[in-house]
Amino acid sequence: MFDFLWEYWAALFPAALGFAGIYLLLPRLDRQYRLLGAALGGAGLLAAGWFLVENDAVLPETILFYAFSALAILGGGLMLAQHNPVHAALSFALVVLSTCGLFLLLAAPFLMAATIIVYAGAIVVTFLFVIMLAQQAGLTSADQRSREPFLACLAGFVLLTALLCVLQKNYDTHKFDALLAKIQELAQAKTEKDVKRVLGDPADRPPGNMSPPLFAELEKSFVDFDRGKADLLLIQTPMPVAKLATFFQDFEEQVQRARNQVGALQPAADLPLSSFSGLPPNKELAKGKVRHEMPARNVAGLGRALFTDYLLAVELAGTLLLVASIGAIAIAARHREGLR
Amino acid sequence: MSLVTLHNYLAVAAILFALGAVGFLARRNLIIMFLSAEMMLQGVALNLVAFARYRGNLQGQAFTLFILTVAACEAAIALALILMLFRRRKSLDVSLWQDLREPDLEPIVDEEPLPAPPEPEVLPHLTPAGREPDHPREETSHV
Numbered sequence: 001m002f003d004f005l006w007e008y009w010a011a012l013f014p015a016a017l018g019f020a021g022i023y024l025l026l027p028r029l030d031r032q033y034r035l036l037g038a039a040l041g042g043a044g045l046l047a048a049g050w051f052l053v054e055n056d057a058v059l060p061e062t063i064l065f066y067a068f069s070a071l072a073i074l075g076g077g078l079m080l081a082q083h084n085p086v087h088a089a090l091s092f093a094l095v096v097l098s099t100c101g102l103f104l105l106l107a108a109p110f111l112m113a114a115t116i117i118v119y120a121g122a123i124v125v126t127f128l129f130v131i132m133l134a135q136q137a138g139l140t141s142a143d144q145r146s147r148e149p150f151l152a153c154l155a156g157f158v159l160l161t162a163l164l165c166v167l168q169k170n171y172d173t174h175k176f177d178a179l180l181a182k183i184q185e186l187a188q189a190k191t192e193k194d195v196k197r198v199l200g201d202p203a204d205r206p207p208g209n210m211s212p213p214l215f216a217e218l219e220k221s222f223v224d225f226d227r228g229k230a231d232l233l234l235i236q237t238p239m240p241v242a243k244l245a246t247f248f249q250d251f252e253e254q255v256q257r258a259r260n261q262v263g264a265l266q267p268a269a270d271l272p273l274s275s276f277s278g279l280p281p282n283k284e285l286a287k288g289k290v291r292h293e294m295p296a297r298n299v300a301g302l303g304r305a306l307f308t309d310y311l312l313a314v315e316l317a318g319t320l321l322l323v324a325s326i327g328a329i330a331i332a333a334r335h336r337e338g339l340r
Numbered sequence: 341m342s343l344v345t346l347h348n349y350l351a352v353a354a355i356l357f358a359l360g361a362v363g364f365l366a367r368r369n370l371i372i373m374f375l376s377a378e379m380m381l382q383g384v385a386l387n388l389v390a391f392a393r394y395r396g397n398l399q400g401q402a403f404t405l406f407i408l409t410v411a412a413c414e415a416a417i418a419l420a421l422i423l424m425l426f427r428r429r430k431s432l433d434v435s436l437w438q439d440l441r442e443p444d445l446e447p448i449v450d451e452e453p454l455p456a457p458p459e460p461e462v463l464p465h466l467t468p469a470g471r472e473p474d475h476p477r478e479e480t481s482h483v
Binding site for chain 2: 106164
């Protein structure tokens with residue numbers, strides 16, 4: 001039990017803080033603990049951000065990621081805490097807009113536009129219409145009270161910590177960070193001494209096992225590492241440091257990509273996958289080619305994927321929309337008596 | 341070189357999903373319950389888009405478009421249903437529909453009554469323009 005707590009406290013602590021905050025913030029009749037709840041929730045958010053920051057380098061992408069995620073989570077918390085349904089709908093619009101920012105960071109511009117139009121433009125506005133139609137005067141118990149707030153928060157907390165612990169266990173990048181630091185050092189090596197500092201002196205190793213332990217580790221990780229070539233470079237006697245450095249420079253991007261993808265399960269190699277939706281993830285690349293993170297022509301690629309691989313699904317989705325709009329009219333139409 | 345990993349996006353999506361789940365379970369306003377469900381969908385969409393980016397193909401994005409379609413349909417039907425429910429009970433409180441629960445469950449009873457709504461403030465009326473206010477004529481001497 002304590003081992004578990006010790007191992008996963010980085011996930012457990014912010015989640016516990018956040019849900020204590022949400023529990024205090026949920027609507028109830030006495031509002032005296034709302035400030036405390038807001039403080040606890042904010043502390044949980046800060047703690048989560050603190051534990052997620054893994055290195056000191058500050059890039060625009062990192063700043064934008066943290067800003068949009070913080071806004072999204074803040075909007076979600078505000079939505080749960082609002083007594084007024086109009087304010088809750090506006091907080092939901094905030095969640096949608098920040099998620100759209102995250103979509104843009106994830107190289108999905110079409111989805112960003114579509115989500116803003118459909119969610120913020122249509123759904124939230126329609127919800128606001130309904131709220132106005134159904135606006136009641138004064139306080140109602142629908143907005144002033146919560147249903148079983150403690151049990152609901154406990155369920156949410158258990159769900160969240162389970163998800164975060166699984167994520168932490170499967171997507172641990174610390175091993176890759178250590179590897180990456182060593183590779184970057186090798187790529188910038190100027191003299192033989194630099195190389196020996198990272199890899200250890202080959203003369204110290206037992207005969208018959210020339211290759212340093214780092215190479216064995218690299219071979220075991222997800223990247224396609226040419227160990228023979230590295231070994232060959234290493235054992236030449238004036239050591240070709242410049243060649244070694246370029247070898248590792250070429251290799252650095254691969255390790256970076258592998259670090260970003262750690263834990264992502266790839267499909268089996270013999271599974272036939274369509275190539276209309278981008279390069280299939282299980283396809284072997286030709287020598288010297290690198291796998292790009294996204295197809296460059298993203299929107300065009302998405303259109304091609306929709307109208308080749310997913311053509312039937314697109315047709316079905318269109319039918320679903322038609323049926324849903326007819327159904328909505330049929331449900332909401334006010335039948336006059338005797339007119340049925 | 342990017343420092344934000346798949347893991348970070350999945351964590352944010354998990355938080356959004358859990359917040360939506362808490363909202364759906366705890367709030368009693370029908371509309372906020374449906375907004376919470378939409379927030380859970382947003383978390384799932386974020387997951388799919390992140391997987392698409394870090395795998396380098398577009399399948400996740402295509403799935404997210406279908407999520408969007410289904411969310412739009414769901415919103416249309418849900419709003420029609422909410423309007424119907426509101427017409428029957430004249431309230432958006434979901435607890436008024438608890439006679440639909442399982443027969444062996446206890447009903448939820450609100451113990452504390454709601455505080456009385458504040459009295460509408462009585463504002464002083466101004467006299468309409470162009471008419472003399474009725475006030476007692478005082479006997480005044482102008483001498």
